[in-house]
Amino acid sequence: MIHAHEALTRLREGNKRFKSGASEFVPNLSPSERNQLLEGQEPFAVVLGCSDSRVPVELIFDQGFGDLFVIRVAGNVVASSQIGSIEFAAEKFNVRLVIVLGHTQCGAIQATLDELKQPSENQSRNLRSIVGRIRPSVEGLLETDIAKDPEQLVRQAVRSNVRMSTASLRHGSEILEQLIDHEGLVVVGAEYSLHTGEVEFFDGVPLNDNQMKNLMRLDQQSGFLNILKTKFSKMSQAIRSWLNF
Numbered sequence: 001m002i003h004a005h006e007a008l009t010r011l012r013e014g015n016k017r018f019k020s021g022a023s024e025f026v027p028n029l030s031p032s033e034r035n036q037l038l039e040g041q042e043p044f045a046v047v048l049g050c051s052d053s054r055v056p057v058e059l060i061f062d063q064g065f066g067d068l069f070v071i072r073v074a075g076n077v078v079a080s081s082q083i084g085s086i087e088f089a090a091e092k093f094n095v096r097l098v099i100v101l102g103h104t105q106c107g108a109i110q111a112t113l114d115e116l117k118q119p120s121e122n123q124s125r126n127l128r129s130i131v132g133r134i135r136p137s138v139e140g141l142l143e144t145d146i147a148k149d150p151e152q153l154v155r156q157a158v159r160s161n162v163r164m165s166t167a168s169l170r171h172g173s174e175i176l177e178q179l180i181d182h183e184g185l186v187v188v189g190a191e192y193s194l195h196t197g198e199v200e201f202f203d204g205v206p207l208n209d210n211q212m213k214n215l216m217r218l219d220q221q222s223g224f225l226n227i228l229k230t231k232f233s234k235m236s237q238a239i240r241s242w243l244n245f
């Protein structure tokens with residue numbers, strides 16, 4: 001299992017390589033490398049990103065096949081299917097880091113701001129469901145002075161929407177809440193800059209040594225429990241086969 005802080009370091013380093021034009025990832029797989037992937041997957045982070053074609057998640061973090069469990073939806077919004085996907089990755093693959101990745105100049109955010117300023121009549125119900133999820137995080141901004149500066153407004157709205165998504169993940173699922181409280185799962189909000197290529201982690205990043213130590217303690221405890229669980233299940237298998245049933 002890759003601990004949250006180590007996973008975050010890998011993403012930071014990968015983004016640094018991407019930004020400086022020193023990406024290491026080779027997109028071509030040899031048959032033997034493809035075969036290795038048949039054995040299963042062990043992604044080290046979940047990324048909930050936007051569908052925007054300019055933000056290909058694996059590329060901007062310089063990661064390869066099997067490294068990231070990626071969910072992409074316009075505006076990186078959180079609905080039940082996104083939460084379910086994250087629960088799946090956290091439980092099945094022991095992923096301990098979840099990143100919500102927004103980006104500058106997000107069309108979904110802009111569309112929501114436009115809709116709030118001037119509601120359209122014929123927007124599809126499905127599109128409305130995305131705008132409806134972004135809306136609560138941005139409508140308050142329209143009442144402030146930021147609204148006078150369109151560039152600043154979108155910038156703030158992108159971050160506000162990421163913060164709302166991370167909060168929904170931290171508090172919208174019993175499973176994730178348990179993993180956060182007891183097993184060192186961390187949910188971090190980030191923003192990718194189309195201009196610089198840099199990902200800035202700005203929400204929920206474990207900052208100080210104490211937080212790091214606490215995470216490591218939770219990781220170690222859950223690692224110890226997992227060892228116990230495995231040992232116990234092996235023991236009960238042995239007893240069952242010994243008793244022949």
Ligand SMILES: [Zn+2]
Pocket residue numbers: 050051052074075076103105106107108109
């Ligand atoms: Zn977007």
